Structure formats: C-alpha cells, structure tokens
Amino acid sequence: MxxxxxxxxxxxxxxxxxxxxxxxxxxxxxxxxxxxxxxxxxxxxxxxxxxxxxxxxxxxxxxxxxxxxxxxxxxxxxxxxxxxxxxxxxxxxxxxxxxxxxxxxxxxxxxxxxxxxxxxxxxxxxxxxxxxxxxxxxxxxxxxxxxxxxxxxxxxxxxxxxxxxxxxxxxxxxxxxxxxxxxxxxxxxxxxxxxxxxxxxxxxxxxxxxxxxxxxxxxxxxxxxxxxxxxxxxxxxxxxxxxxxxxxxxxxxxxxxxxxxxxxxxxxxxxxxxxxxxxxxxxxxxQAFERWDPMMLRFFMLLSHYRGPIDFTEESIGAATRGLERLTNLWYSLIQRLPSAPEGEVDPEIAKLVETTTASVIASMDDDFNTPGAIAALFDMTREMNAIMADRDPSAGSLELVRTFMAGFMEDAIGLQLPSEDSGAGADKAGALVELLLETRRELRSAKQWALADEIRDKLTALGIELRDSPDGTTWKYV
RNA sequence: GGCGACGUAGCCAAGUGGACAAGGCAGGGGUCUGCAAAACCCCGAUCGUCGGUUCAAUUCCGACCGUCGCCUCCA
Missing domain, CATH: 3.40.50.620 (HUPs)
Incomplete structure (x- = not known):
C-alpha cells in the first residue's frame, strides 16, 4: 500500500x-x-x-x-x-x-x-x-x-x-x-x-x-x-x-x-x-468565526476532496454542522463512560472495528488525500460503536482503544480538534453548578415532578447546556 | 478564441470495467424514553445527453449540452 x-x-x-x-x-x-x-x-x-x-x-x-x-x-x-x-x-x-x-x-x-x-x-x-x-x-x-x-x-x-x-x-x-x-x-x-x-x-x-x-x-x-x-x-x-x-x-x-x-x-x-x-x-x-465554529468550518472543507471546488451555502454548512456533532457525540459518550467503565478484556468486536476503520481511513488518505472517504469511514465506525454501546457496557480498555484512535486520526492526521476531555464533566465552577442543578432535577424526576424537571432542562438548554437522560443517569455538554 | 476542470439521489459528496453505486444532511416509518434530546433499525439513484469499444460501462473513447476556472499579481 x-x-x-x-x-x-x-x-x-x-x-x-x-x-x-x-x-x-x-x-x-x-x-x-x-x-x-x-x-x-x-x-x-x-x-x-x-x-x-x-x-x-x-x-x-x-x-x-x-x-x-x-x-x-x-x-x-x-x-x-x-x-x-x-x-x-x-x-x-x-x-x-x-x-x-x-x-x-x-x-x-x-x-x-x-x-x-x-x-x-x-x-x-x-x-x-x-x-x-x-x-x-x-x-x-x-x-x-x-x-x-x-x-x-x-x-x-x-x-x-x-x-x-x-x-x-x-x-x-x-x-x-x-x-x-x-x-x-x-x-x-x-x-x-x-x-x-x-x-x-x-x-x-x-x-x-x-x-x-x-x-x-x-x-x-x-x-x-x-x-x-x-x-x-x-x-x-x-x-x-x-x-x-x-x-x-x-x-x-x-x-x-x-x-x-x-x-x-x-x-x-x-x-x-x-x-x-x-x-x-x-x-x-x-466575520465567519462570529457565525460558525472554526472546527466546523474545517470539517466542512474536509468534507470535499481538496482538488474539487466547494460551494459555500447556508444549507451545506448546516448539514456539516450536524454531521460533526454526530462524531463529537461519540467522543462525548466515550469520555463520559470511561471513568465508570468496567475492567476486563478488550471487546473483540471493538478491537476489530478499530482495526478495520484504521485500515479504511489510511486507504482513503493514501489515495490522494481523500478526506471525504476517510470521514465516511469515521461515520461507519460511529454508527457501529453507538450500536455496541447501546447493547452492552464495553470495558475501559475497549473504549480507550476507540478514544485513542479518534484522537490520533482526527486530531493529528486531519486536524479536527475534539472537545477537551473535561468539558461536560464538571471540572470548572460552572460545571459544578450544573451538577448541583442536575442533582435537584434528579430528585424532582424521581418524585415525578415532570413540569419542574423539564423547566430546568429547558432553561439550561437556553443557556447552551444540553442534557441527555439515559437509564444510567443524565449527562450534559456545552453546545 | 486558447488551455483546463467538473456534471452521481431533495441537498452535500466519495467511488468502481461486471454480482448490493460509500457516507452525511433533510424527509418518511419504527424501537428506546414520563416527555425531550441522543442513539439504533428500515425506506431513496436506470450515475448530464447521444454514439463507440467490450461478453459487460456510471466507470474507457468521441461528440454534444450545461456549469465553472485560468489566459487580469485573486488562496
């Protein structure tokens, strides 16, 4: 090759x-x-x-x-x-x-x-x-x-x-x-x-x-x-x-x-x-940075092959935004699961997934820097990884394998900076306050006080903090 | 006028001489959830037109149509 x-x-x-x-x-x-x-x-x-x-x-x-x-x-x-x-x-x-x-x-x-x-x-x-x-x-x-x-x-x-x-x-x-x-x-x-x-x-x-x-x-x-x-x-x-x-x-x-x-x-x-x-x-x-996130602009550029032209329109940029979110959502899932992930063997399906994805992105990039092809492979991996995580609770080592791959390829090889690992995890004071609110909301929810719980969620959303409830608890991130 | 590039689903966009033409967004239907979000599953293309080469072309060749760039010290 x-x-x-x-x-x-x-x-x-x-x-x-x-x-x-x-x-x-x-x-x-x-x-x-x-x-x-x-x-x-x-x-x-x-x-x-x-x-x-x-x-x-x-x-x-x-x-x-x-x-x-x-x-x-x-x-x-x-x-x-x-x-x-x-x-x-x-x-x-x-x-x-x-x-x-x-x-x-x-x-x-x-x-x-x-x-x-x-x-x-x-x-x-x-x-x-x-x-x-x-x-x-x-x-x-x-x-x-x-x-x-x-x-x-x-x-x-x-x-x-x-x-x-x-x-x-x-x-x-x-x-x-x-x-x-x-x-x-x-x-x-x-x-x-x-x-x-x-x-x-x-x-x-x-x-x-x-x-x-x-x-x-x-x-x-x-x-x-x-x-x-x-x-x-x-x-x-x-x-x-x-x-x-x-x-x-x-x-x-x-x-x-x-x-x-x-x-x-x-x-x-x-x-x-x-x-x-x-x-x-x-x-x-x-001017562009006032409206669009720089990483999103970069992602948008990489979504087309470098030799081709790009038409910058409102629609195409919007589609790119949601596409990048899909990738960063996986990243959030990984870093949020890692601290509480079980010890144990590496999940063979995940090991295989990382292996084939690595081979696939390299094959694409080796072919005249085909970034759209490589990104398509990342989407494939994202879908399969999400499915695995919905099905079971993979070991920390398995999650780390994916995290390392994403950091190595996305950040180093194509320059897509992923959100820092402590965002959404409550490392700063604002984060601690959010955690406090989430604790209150958790109690409201267990008391089935839906109206009040939803109001907290809506108001946080308005402040740019997005909540996501799951059976394991509530996670959040800045958007 | 000369040189060159490109025309793939509603939009964006890879790719290949032959067995199902990636992926994303949007849309429709489901699953999960108190609701929402996220996520997962299912659904979409006679690959600009017309010829030619070939057992076989979206993929190679030619013509045509269309869009664009360069020939202007624009990245």
Whole structure:
C-alpha cells in the first residue's frame, strides 16, 4: 500500500517517492498580506495543512515552507495593493504587512492549521532575488529595459508544461495590456523599475525597483528546500501564470528540475460565485468565526476532496454542522463512560472495528488525500460503536482503544480538534453548578415532578447546556 | 478564441470495467424514553445527453449540452 498523489505536472496520480527516504520538502504559496484572510484562504491552507499532517501521521519528517508576500506588486490600475492598503489604514507599508500577517496567523491558529516550519517574507529575500535574476540574465533568459528586467518566455522550450498552454494560445483574446518595452508580450517581469512616488523599492544593479511576483516563490522555496524539492502546492487559480513562471525561472537558471510533485487545490465559491469584493460576497475569516465554529468550518472543507471546488451555502454548512456533532457525540459518550467503565478484556468486536476503520481511513488518505472517504469511514465506525454501546457496557480498555484512535486520526492526521476531555464533566465552577442543578432535577424526576424537571432542562438548554437522560443517569455538554 | 476542470439521489459528496453505486444532511416509518434530546433499525439513484469499444460501462473513447476556472499579481 503506497501513498499516491495527483501530480498536476503529469495530470495523473503517481506513487509518492520523496527525494530523501522518509523526508518531505514541501512549499505552498502563501498570502499577500494587505487585508484580512477570507474563506478562500481557509480552504487552501486547511487543504495543505491536512497534507502536511497526514504525511507526518504516516511517519514522514516534513519540512514545510510557506511564504508571506509583503512586497508591493503592481495592479493593472498601476496601483500597488500594499501601498493602497497602507493609505487606507493610515499605516506604513511594513506596519501594514506586519499587522495583517499577525491577523492571518491568528485566523489559521483558530482553524487548527499548523504554522509552517519556515515562513519567509519576500521583503527579506530581495538580495537573493537579485542574484537569481542576474543568473537568468547571464544565462540569456532575461533582459533589461529601462531599469526593468523581463524573463524571455520564448527562450524556455518548456514554458507551458504545467498549464498545458502554448505560447500563441494566450495571445488572442487576452486582456493583458502589452507593455511595449517587452520583447514579447508573453514575457513577464522579474524586476520592475520603481516610479519616484513608489514607496516600496530597493536598490539593484538596474536601479531602484521592486521584484516581480513570481520570483519570490522560486527563490524562497529553493533557498530552504533545495532544488529539486518534493511538493509544491497552491491554488488552481495560480497555475498560470504564477506557477508556470516559477518553474521556468527555476529550471532555466539552473538546469535542474524545480519541484517533483505539483498539487493544486480547488476554489471556494459563495452560492456559486467566486468571492469578490465587487460582488459583495466577500467573507473574511474574522466575520465567519462570529457565525460558525472554526472546527466546523474545517470539517466542512474536509468534507470535499481538496482538488474539487466547494460551494459555500447556508444549507451545506448546516448539514456539516450536524454531521460533526454526530462524531463529537461519540467522543462525548466515550469520555463520559470511561471513568465508570468496567475492567476486563478488550471487546473483540471493538478491537476489530478499530482495526478495520484504521485500515479504511489510511486507504482513503493514501489515495490522494481523500478526506471525504476517510470521514465516511469515521461515520461507519460511529454508527457501529453507538450500536455496541447501546447493547452492552464495553470495558475501559475497549473504549480507550476507540478514544485513542479518534484522537490520533482526527486530531493529528486531519486536524479536527475534539472537545477537551473535561468539558461536560464538571471540572470548572460552572460545571459544578450544573451538577448541583442536575442533582435537584434528579430528585424532582424521581418524585415525578415532570413540569419542574423539564423547566430546568429547558432553561439550561437556553443557556447552551444540553442534557441527555439515559437509564444510567443524565449527562450534559456545552453546545 | 486558447488551455483546463467538473456534471452521481431533495441537498452535500466519495467511488468502481461486471454480482448490493460509500457516507452525511433533510424527509418518511419504527424501537428506546414520563416527555425531550441522543442513539439504533428500515425506506431513496436506470450515475448530464447521444454514439463507440467490450461478453459487460456510471466507470474507457468521441461528440454534444450545461456549469465553472485560468489566459487580469485573486488562496
């Protein structure tokens, strides 16, 4: 059984073979930090976080690098987004990028996205970018015009191998305004001459300027991961021109392959439309967290395969909420039963169940990180485990087997944080008060004072505390 | 115009050249319970359309229809 990854370069699934056995060097394009992260960022970084987590779960040592883009890149309008943002927020450019970098990391933390091992900033790698550009010029792949440097696409026979595009293809019908200083309209900027009013600029052999967009990823990935490295990830929307250009720059300068496996994840839509400020459907994560639990959002993202698109609608998110509850209900049942569970042998049926579920989730995840398949196996296990617990009182060892599996797979491998084990068990003062009320209610119930007992339950429910009566007593949890 | 992806039950969503096409949500019927909640059991699909390859296709190939992305420094 081997891990298989869909490689965008070959357009097929391939058995994953890392360059160094047992180690994975992986890079994912990071955000441009000029405003708050949105739901689209959540999908992308949850998708790749899950890849990293699963690889580690499978025993690989992963070195994960993700950049922060904090240098100004020019928009078509001639404006620079970071510059624009700093005017909007009345901040210095580097203050602005620092501010949004921190907010981005906060959001990712809440989504249980592990921080990359190295998070290099573009502004800290200008020197390396300049050297790389010089190498390209020396090798004849780039040329300077008026203080700007362009990559000559025609010089690279392989240009287009990732996106499957021929050079001529993109010429007609494109809305790109062709800069006449380029030799070929398809050429892209490695370095741009900065106009005097442009605040973000650095000295270079070609005068004051700032780097082109693609070069930073080429430079920072290879600096920390070597060349070639194993996996390069990013959103499909960046396949062309960004990733295509990264490859071209990297391989032209050195003659060495850039990255062995390219992974692209699908986009997120809001009610069928791409998120756009102009469409008024732009949802930042800060806004989303006010309405939806971050773990639920993560679960929602994992319910679809990473390569496919996701349509974010009220209905689909609601269905995901109740699905996750089903899983966490099992978790609650386990931790509430454990303290009073009988000693004894491990229940053979439960041992078998954990074994087949483990095999099943690994088989799914090994097949190009099929999280929906793995989650389906978790639901299967949940149903069977609930049935077993309704039928008999399994030993503590049996319950612990399931608990350990859930913690290991759900929390570590796919990053779904389960409720902490003391919630609902009365570890805090509020919990002790709830226990007190439950004691009173128990007495009311044994006296068949239903009206009063139900009133306590209803009022607790209104406070976000859900009761559940069973023959063995009443359990409760925060919802 | 070029390149690419996708179309599976009311909704979401896996998957396979052949013996019953996962799973979740919603819905219906039951069991349990003082009631509720949770849980368990039962109920649902000629896999976009039309051709082709094959003993056999939802799965492979082609055409068409539809939706979407990229070619605009959007994750």
């Amino acid at each position: 081997a891990l298989v990854i869909y490689n965008s370069l070959s357009r097929q699934k391939e058995v994953f073979t890392p360059i160094q056995p047992g180690r994975v060097h992986m890079y994912v394009c990071g955000p441009t930090v000029y405003h708050d992260a949105h739901l689209g960022h959540a999908k992308t970084y949850i998708n790749f976080d899950t890849v990293v987590r699963y690889l580690r779960y499978r025993g690989y040592r992963v070195l994960y690098v993700q950049n922060i883009t904090d240098v100004g890149h020019m928009l078509d309008s001639g404006e620079d987004r970071i510059l624009k943002g700093s005017q909007r927020e009345q901040m210095q450019p580097m203050q602005l990028t620092e501010y949004y970098t921190r907010r981005y990391l906060e959001d990712m933390d809440r989504l249980n996205v592990l921080r990359p091992d190295i998070q290099p900033r573009a502004s800290g790698h200008i020197t390396e970018m300049i050297s790389w550009i010089q190498r390209l010029i020396e090798a004849g792949y780039a040329y300077e015009v008026n203080g700007s440097v362009y990559f000559s696409v025609a010089k690279d026979e392989d240009y287009g191998k990732l996106s499957g595009r021929q050079l001529e293809d993109s010429l007609s019908g494109t809305r790109v305004d062709v800069l006449d200083e380029k030799r070929d309209p398809a050429d892209f900027a490695l370095w741009k001459n900065a106009a005097p009013e442009h605040i973000l600029h650095w000295p270079s052999p070609w005068g004051e300027g700032f780097p082109g967009w693609h070069i930073e990823c080429t430079v920072m990935s290879t600096k920390y991961l070597g060349q070639p490295f194993d996996i390069h990830g990013g959103g499909v929307e960046n396949k062309f021109p960004h990733h295509e250009s990264e490859i071209s720059q990297a391989e032209s300068a050195s003659g060495v392959p850039f990255a062995n496996y390219w992974m692209h994840n699908g986009m997120l839509f809001i009610r069928g439309e791409e998120m756009h400020k102009s469409l008024g459907n732009f949802i930042t994560l800060k």
